[in-house]
Amino acid sequence: MTTFNEYHLDPKQFPFLDKLQENWQAIRDEFTYFNSNASESELQFVFDVMGPKNKTIKTKGNSKYKAFGVLFQGMPIEKYIQFHQIEYPQYESEDVSAKAQELRARYFPKLTQVVEETNLDNDNVIRNVYFGTFMPGLDVKLHVNYNPHMNRGYLGLIVPPGDIAMKICHDKLYWHEGEFMVLDHSYPHCPHNYTDYERTVLVVDFFKTDKPREEVIKIEQELVSDRLQENPYSLGIFGKNDKAKEEDFITYGLSHQLEWDKAM
Template sequence: MSDQKKKPGDPLWRKTLMKWGKRFLRWSGRFQGRHSLISTTPVIANKEFSWVPQLENAYGDIREELDNLLKHPEDIPAFHQLSPDQKRISKGNNWKTFGFYVYGNRVDDNCNLCPKTAAVLDSLPGMRTAMFSILAPHYHIVPHKGPTRAVVRAHLGLKVPTDWEKVWIRVDDKILNWHEGKVMIFDDTYEHEVRNDTDETRAVLFIDIDRPMDTIGSLFNKIIIRLIQTSSYVKRPLKNMARWNKERRK
């Protein structure tokens, strides 16, 4: 084969695939916005979801299970160790994650370690992905965007630094701060970034939940979710979590 011939997996091939993938996602986001039954603004009001009080009421139990895990932080992997797709925004051990669900796939080992958290998650309608998201002091998650409007992002504040105004998330042009026991909901397809300018750790329960849609939108989102579930974006983290947990049990 000559040097001029391109092989599958060549950087040009990957760039072309990514280019068309981004175009499709931009188009699908506009389509999903037209069929959404809730706001398509960067920040979404809690009142649009009936499960918010239930999740906030479970704060004490969830926080207790998080605190037990944090006694052994070395057992919690960095985000990019599980999902290499996150290597641009997750560096070193600054952003650790403890996953319960990945696009509907249950991580039994982790759910068994935090049964009260798992029970709450199981009760949330349309819950797709959930994890403890643990951010080190003085770390900045650089601006990025989520892949699909098929879901919306919720955070339950669990461990918030005392100087809470110095730890924040920007979603589009909105700056939000976490509070322990309180939920925030946003559309992660808008550009967002996180900064912790304190000496303390910030931890939240990170959840992706199906966006309420009309009939056409719901059918479309089922296809999108299924495509994501069959991709390496989901399969690699599940495989890496299984490997990590196996090593941890030794």
Template sequence: MKDLPSSQPNKRPFLIRIGKALRPVFNKLIARDSLIPNTPVLDPDIFPWTQILQRYWQDIAREFHTLNAAGTAIPPLRALSPDHTRIAPDTRWKSFFLYGYGVKVPENCARMPKTAELISRIPDLNSAFFSVLEPGAVIPPHYGVTKGLITCHLGISVPRNADDCWIRVAGQKLVWHNGQCLLFDDTYQHDVHNNTSDTRIVLLMQIRRPTKGMGRIVQNLFLNGIRRSAFVKDAQHNIAQWNQLQGTMKAA
């Protein structure tokens, strides 16, 4: 499928200019007032809900595999979010969204009720989606948008040869394990490689970093600005368009 057109392309340059100018200042304030360590990789036990996800990971995996077996098409990330084209240079990185910047995708959650119920318990959830990396996929080195978010990966289907499928965060090479959470700050440079013949699947969640004081105020301002931007609005539009197209194809 070709990339879906951006619904508000005229707003993108302004957002990029403002974001690039203010992001370093915002990140510094958020890091200063963070209630958790400002390290590249964190202990998942910082958040009690990671234990719940790990306890029920097989239920989550079962729902995803049932969805996949039913022939549900999972869109390439670049088809949903034009801004990710640089780090998603081909269609081998696919994403099935349940939540995006605080907004629920009702039809996708309805297809995975147990998973949707589990992630609805996560405090300060920003986004949640299944991140699917096909064999040979590479996500080049890049930095996350804001220190106001922390990323968590729950291993759902990890290639048997884990040494050839990995994520590197701030120079530290990490591997996934089925049923285990991996927690990190994506504002540190990171890249991903799947050098295997298997597909890697994780449930990727982003949650608000616990903060206080001015850091929390800045964090909320920045995240609210992103939520209202073309960056998010385009992706929401494209997810809805993709789901509508898939429904039409099934009905035919």
């Protein structure tokens, strides 16, 4: 039986996620079609421009995490680039924003439509939408995602069998295709993929619905401003506050110790 707590949240609390879940196969098909049919230059552009980069979250070994998306802080990727005037020196001869819009429209029309409809009906509650792929052997070190204004949903798209899990406090949680896992990422956590296959989910960040909208918008604006100054290519997703602190390791270790105490 699935149990929920203060950091592992019941997706049924957030009915605005339903439309994305109902269309998970179409969204997965767009992702696989893109990977199979995009040119090498298109693939490179998407990962260079449409994917958040981080300088703080570390992995064990050489296996990587790959991400790219269509929505950041409630704006389509091309409008986000324009609004924040992000420059990409390697593409200085191209209109980066126009290229991002063209690729988003060509390869991800269904995902774009569902996200737009959901936000239209729910006061722009969804803030970030991007594909996240764990390469085989990935092991991410303990960290937090300092986002007190929002929760993170993962919609399983490609989840092979085996040990692919999120370790958070004393729980080990597993992704499932066609289902959402919703977490409060302010708790220390460390995911891994101990299989020989890639795992891909749709990451959906959304405002916490139990907080006043004015409050969460203010937090988002302040965090994004700080993160873009530190690293404009983070797209406002990652920042220096994501590093695990000493107290995070204590919290994480204490949770496991309490479980051992109960078992004994």
